[in-house]
Amino acid sequence: MITIYHNPRCSKSRQGLSILENSGKEFQVVKYLNDVPTAEELTQIIKKLGIAPIDLIRKNEAIWKSEYKGKELSDDALIKAMVTNPKLIERPIVINGDKAIVGRPPENIKTII
Incomplete structure (x- = not known):
């Protein structure tokens, strides 16, 4: 099953969703x-x-610039920052089986569907 991590307010994410719908x-x-x-x-x-x-x-x-920028953060701390502030997660992300891609540009999605 293909999964898209989507933010409806993001134009690139909406374009990515459209690519999946048209597939x-x-x-x-x-x-x-x-x-x-x-x-x-x-x-x-x-x-x-x-x-x-x-x-x-x-x-x-803004949350990255005010809270995290310029700090030395471990991978675990970066992941925790994204879980705490999901706006920090790049979008859209499309997963198909054991492969995933960030849809920037949205056409990248076509490579894994």
């Missing part, structure tokens, strides 16, 4: 601002993405 494949939508992934779930997503936790963080968010 004809079955998928589920996780509105991650309401249904926040646990630290364990986020760790698994990061492993599937094949990136470091810092690479999943939206560094232009």
